[in-house]
Amino acid sequence: MKNATDAQLKSMAGSLQHHISVANELNLSFTAQLLAMAVMEISTKIHGISQRELDALCERIEEKSSHDRDGEVASVTILRSFDRRSRMRRHRI
Secondary structure (H helix, E strand, O other): OHHHHHHHHHHHHHHHHHHHHHHHHOOOHHHHHHHHHHHHHHHHHHHOOOHHHHHHHHHHHHHHHHHHHHHHHHHHHHHHHHHHHHHHHHHHO
16 A cells, blocks of 8 residues: 555656746746645655654754855955955056
């Protein structure tokens, strides 16, 4: 029974993936995001991923994303100040 259910879920996920592509082609990004969320839920069912495991994964991704954004801001600030100095030097010549 589980194999039949998994096959149905995989078929559903495949169909949704096609619809995600169509939604993206039509610039329906919110629709594509909603469909992707449905695919993710189906995938968690197929692979036996619990809500607790999914929550832990999301927390880890948020922590990493927050850390990466902090580093990006510093890099952008450095580049901007460098660009300003370069322009000032050009005007002096």
